[in-house]
Amino acid sequence: MKLKRIYILFVVLFGSIVGTNGQNVSLYNQFNGRYDFTFIGNTLNIQPNGANDACILLSSSDAVLNLNPNDVIISAYLYWAGSGTGDFEVKLNGVAITSERNFAAIQSSNGNPFFSAFADVTALLQTSGNGQYTFSDLDVTPFLNPFTYCNNGTNFAGWAIVIVFENATLPLNQLNIYDGLEPLSTAQVGIQDQLIINLGNLNVLDNSGAKLGFVAWEGDANIANQESLLINGNIIDNPPLNPGNNAFNGTNSITGSNSLFNMDLDVYEIQNYVSIGNNSVEVKMTTAQDFVLINTIVSKLNSQLPDATVVINSIEQECDSRLLIVNYSVSNINATNPLPPGTPISIYINDVFVAYDETTLPIEIGETVNLQTSFIVPNEFPIEFNIQIVVDDTGNGTGIVPELVENNNTFSTVVTLWVSPTFTSLENLIACNEGFTSGTFDFSTYEDAVKTNPNDNVRFYETIENAQNEVNPILNTANFVATSTPKEIFVRIGNENCFATTSFLLTTRNCPPTVYNFISANNDAVNDTFTIDGLYDIFLNFKIEIYNRWGRLIWTGNQTTPKWDGLVKNSIGNEKAPDGTYFYLLFLNDVDYPEPLQGYIYLNH
Template identity: 45%
Template sequence: MKQAHYILFMLFLGLVLPLSAQDISLFEQFNGRYDYTAIGNTLNQAENNIDQSFCSLLESSSANFTLDADNQIVKAYLYWAGSGFGDTEVTLNGTQITSEEIYTVTYSDIFNGQLEYFSCYADVTDLVISEGNGTYMFSGLDISADLMSNPGYCNNRTNFGGWSIYVIYQNEDLPLNQVNLYQGLEIINRNVQEKEIILDNIDVIDNIGAKIGFLAWEGDNSLNYGESLSVNNNVLSNPPLNLSDNAFNGTNTFTNSTTFYNADLDVYNLENNINIGDTSASIKLTTGGINETGGFSADLIILNNIITVLNSQLPDATIEVNDYIVNCGDNSVELFYTVNNFNSTDVLPANTPIAFYLDNLLLGQSQTVNDLDIGESESSSTIVNIPEDSDPNLTITAIVDDDGTMSGVVTETNEDNNINFIDIELLVIPDIITLAGLIGCNEGFETATYNLYEALINLQYDESNVSFYQSLQDLETATNPILTPSNYNNTSNPETIYVRLESPPCYEVYQFQLYIENCPPYVPDGFSPNNDTFNDWFNIQGLYDIFTEHQLKIYNRYGDIIFEGNNDKPWFGKINRGLNNHGNFVPVGTYYYILNLNDPDYRPMVGWVYVNY
């Protein structure tokens, strides 16, 4: 039970109890004839904001629990909290209780540094059922090590400890309710003066008798500056126990107590703060304002859990179309679907009808097979046939609790969530159409660059719905497309390219060939061999590694040959023939060339080139 022992246990034995803050979220939902009650007590001797004579906690405290015999306990959760990093082992009525999870929050105090606060919970259902009505004694919460090692807790008067037990019970005389228990740990203080928490997963069909409960820690009755608790922007109050500007003031609604020091266990009426049809609620906490001396004061408030009780007495059928199967050339569609009875408080009966529509035309019908209890689901499939003249790009509408006339037979908590849509594409088997091929100029080693879109010149298409492939198999599975079709280099000569043109509900298939030819070289009219890495050689484009057997001869203006080259020997402006100054650069001037490509399709090329430095 010692906090120091717990920390050593974590460090040396590697226990995996989570130590973290957590946003308050849905923890457990009870749908049926349920309600709840709560007990608890503080371990503070007095409100620490008024009386600073104490720093340590009481060794124990007790609370009385009474539940009518007609009420059957379903769940009981023990919560305990305090200053410091946490104590995960406590005692309830002599039984050692180990935390199932620990949450912490942090407050950075300008004078006292970083301060941690914690909350733990444990399922004590069996213990409470066994003990029944009577006095519950809580003890063993030891945070002394943290209080002694960091005097900031007592200096800023946030030394606290306390506990509570939430009991959810069932009674056949109760209305059908939805009880949602949300838990976590969230904090507001002078640094974070406002917190909004969204409660999801609620379903309001009747707000009469609706209520909401809170378990919060470290609230001070004497610090009510800018303090409020609101639901859907409506400020809550429960006078005289909880005023609108002092919600967290050390009170317990269940016992009408004002001495639940530095803790709050309160319940509020929700009838005027939530509307029929709501599926979520906004909870907002605020603190902080100008005090009597003109300075700023704020209460530090730690919210541990929220519980709502809303009347609900009906099933809630929903449907999801999870998947479908279609085949090219086939107008039958197999639909896979799931019917749910989530967020309900009653059984969804077997044989609840299901209808499938196409543009209000009834395609087929099905029904549930089993009674679906609260929270249960049932999956199945059905085959519907699409009329032959239908647009192949279509949407099928699935409606649960529909007798085929768009009318329901089951009364539900929510009549507006029975529909689901799925888009379907019928597939038409494509035939391959051959297009004219593309011819590319050889760029060396039998490769060329192509703009594959040029093969589609006679087709109507958009680049977003056309893709190119190197194999028919890749085309059929739409995998490994050519990524840059506008700048494609062939991998063989010739090469077949396949085109997939999306044409819903299927696609069209084309193919064409890529060919290579040796295109006429481009001879520049000058270069400057000055070793500046720019235009340093007689770069005849489309020549090297293409016309591999070519011969190049360079003459000066007197007709003397000064250079002979080939595919492996381009001209860099130096002399290698005729004159005695072999290896020297030629002077500035005009020189003449004869380029014999040694290709039967081309005659020798003759021209001049100007050399300048």
């Protein structure tokens, strides 16, 4: 809360305690390598705000970027802010910019809102490079009326670009960009409010060049009451531009300007407040009167550490085996130092340690190495389990390598062991012998009968090799002709990864023959001979005897003789047998038919 005269009176008369709230400043992005940062930006206020402020804001303002020739822009983030609930459509060098992330804060003493917006403008700055940048079309005038921001001196608008650049001559640094919109205020004059941000996961090997940058809004040069910036408990300043009791006072320490009304773009050297070996830095901001909005903090520290990450690329396994071959990658991408050889790698199943591996060579900054390890899954684990691989882990959850980030060393996934499908045994099939042990079979229902999992697929094959290789399946299972029997049919039952095989036999039996007992031996090609279906080529040793009505044997036949056509032999040749009824005996000479079949035949010429 900005405690102008009217609010001081309010506190004195009523003793009210007021507070503020907003979106916490937290880590947005991190850069590790030969990087540094700078700011450009400008205010849209024409003068410091206050009781006598005309409450006029500009429609545009300019700033100049002047990087060194070898500085390469890596990222550029545009922030703009102002009084009110926000304007999220602006322009930079005439290019329309839409906010990608919005922040809000409330001045609790009066409920007045403030906003900040963010857009990634990296491509625009990489294209435009050094030169003048014009920011325009930010309009907060709809929120400015005599009874809100203008009277209490909190009317403002401005913009800033945080620029991260790379230069091969720079040391290896870690840049952290924190953003949000968090107010610093106070309950009453003299009551200090503070904002603390801890920069962790550090390994400061060289404190030379360490610095901290701020994008802040609404600071006033004429309010200096415990408005301090502390690093590890030490007040830092940059007099005369930034005195120790007025850190946020409308200045730009990059250009040396003290007329950046109601915003601050300040960078502080902090090497005297950071010690070699530090693994964290505490940044504290305080105020006992002024109302300040912290939008962005950028830290640069020479923190040389690896940052190991791991990912499982693939897992090889075989059916009905508990041996796993894990192909994985260890990376050291977001790092400022190589990952040393001998970095431990542990594998857990359902949080139980089961296997160990380690790196054998250094992994340089930005590099990834592919590794492989194998182990047998113990029998106490089910076929489905969670596998977790952790780099920099000795097998008990502890590591031995200091890293920039200690909570990104794990990768996990669910694994299901490959198991061959189960199946139901199938009965052998029997069909009538259709000649020389051939037969026709229907095993179309066996597809559903054999599988125990309805999602399995089933195919039938004539050889085991075809079943194993999935070639030449039997397509007509409802009317399959086996040219000889017994014949083994092979069944392949498969799931997504595995298959099993089983088989059943096709066999034939000699079914009873069918006798047609009418002969019209008139050469009309219909019933001209004594016909018996299911006899020839089936009962290979059969014998037929035909007798006339008086019991005289007049004809005999077998597998090799022609069928009887109503003729009988005499002493000269063949003669027609008289029309009438004849009798036959059919000796099948088959173990299933020990007695001859007998019946009558009616002959008609």
